Amino acid sequence: MQTFDLISDIHLEFWIPFIQNVDRMRSQIDSFIDDILPDKPSKVLVIAGDLGHYNEQNILMLTSFRRYYEYVLFTFGNHDLYMISSAQRERYNNSSINRWGEMKQHAAEIPGVFPLDGNLMEIEGVTFGGTGMWYDYSFGIQELGMTKARLHKLWKQAMNDVNYIIESPIFLQEEEKLSKVFKQCNVVVTHVGPDWSNVHGKYRIDPITSFFYFDGSKWLSQARGKIWCYGHTHSSNDYAIEGCRLVNNALGYPNENPFSKLVSIEIVQV
Template sequence: MTFAILGDTHFDFHLNANAPVTESLFDMRFKHFLEASPADVLLLPGDIGHYNTQNLECLKHLRRYYHHIVVTFGNHDYYLPGESIVSRYKELGGSAGASRARVEEMKAMIDAEEGIDYVDGTVIDINGIRIGGASGWYDGSLYISDGEKTHADVQSIWRWKMNDANMIHPTGTNGAKFDDLFHEQKYRLDAVYQQCDIMMTHVSPLSEWEQFKVMYNYQPALDQIDHKYSANHEALKEYRAFYCFDGKEYLENGSMKHWVFGHTHQRFHRTYTRQDGKTVDIHCNSIGQLVGKNTFGLKVIEL
């Protein structure tokens, strides 16, 4: 069975959120690379888009290309863009929180569709291949584990520099912490990591600065051309702390053969070798914005 990886679709980046998504309009935007790499199942590891109704319309159009679609939810799937949307989901969410209400609404919409599923502390079995996962979330470990910064330091960076602090409700101004959703998600990962062949999270399980050097094509030689290059690139490390979590315990002890993530808007592959000699292939294939990505293609794996 073949599985195509398409992360960070952000459908409202490409389509008018206030207009119906017709078949012809959807195909004009996406058909060229969907047909170029056919597969049985589509894996979409979060950041579907900012608007649930449009998200569902687009997932139904994707269903024309695949026997099955499995998604999880990313930070942008929690975003509430605009006061009217915040107010609406506050009424729906109550004490659980407005952003969580939006995700629960999206789950209910998906539950009503044939051939589209989500993983959120659950496992989906498709012809004997088990896909498990959850959103996963960043935990600040890229900084905290080496003693470089404290939890309070990372909280301050998140509060002042990350859209998540303002777009996910309750927001950072109301006492929310950058790792609240990590702690909320962890027990969901605990429930599935030994039960799946493919693990899917929105956030990378590799809490390593070396990963981002590879992913973002870090080139020390450019220091010789532009002395500001290194400083500017290292500044990205502050943001990358919110692009990963320490997933080593899951990689070392899980049943997965593949781990699929998104969030970075990059293409990435690494074969992770465990202490027992077994390997896990870790993949990211995110579209983000189509601008400058005329050669974008799907990543297809086979099990």
């Protein structure tokens, strides 16, 4: 395998409305995917979280991707934990973790589709691994000198996560999952980004940036030669830090990145 394809932050229901007519929705999803495919799809697709708000729709999308990809690997983003209606809260017994559990279970039933949640997946000698990860407020603490308490207050005011996620992932547990797989990965996949050094302009002084990254320095110091795929911020990026290539290829909402598509990432074995 020389390349894999990457996308994140698809937010499917913003592109294809969730409707009861499954056949119609399936064909709409198929044509949506046909539109964002690269000219020559790789064998492996990586989705770095934020598939969408409805598990049924996400499953149709994963199945649709399989028309082109032999393997589809994905991790969760914050939106994959959202419960946006009382019906969803009831269905998942008021637990976002239950929603993600259902998603993982149904996805794993599709041959060739593999959730990444603190586990590894080796394909033709390339090891992929990761988990959704979570933000840890480090940006605001380290760059803006803010206290955790103040940032937490701001998080409650500014982020939808507080309204739609019940039982957030716990940062320490996500950290443990990542630590467990990190060493063996050639390709690391997280939804939340590990490094904010490439954040510029108004976002550099905006405390909200604290909710889009975690301090990944302890991993990045041991990441030479790895590729680290992430998302959560809807701005694409491709740069290196300490010999690790960090790539974000977020699709984002329909009005954000009108020309974005899947990208192919070259794997350089070291």
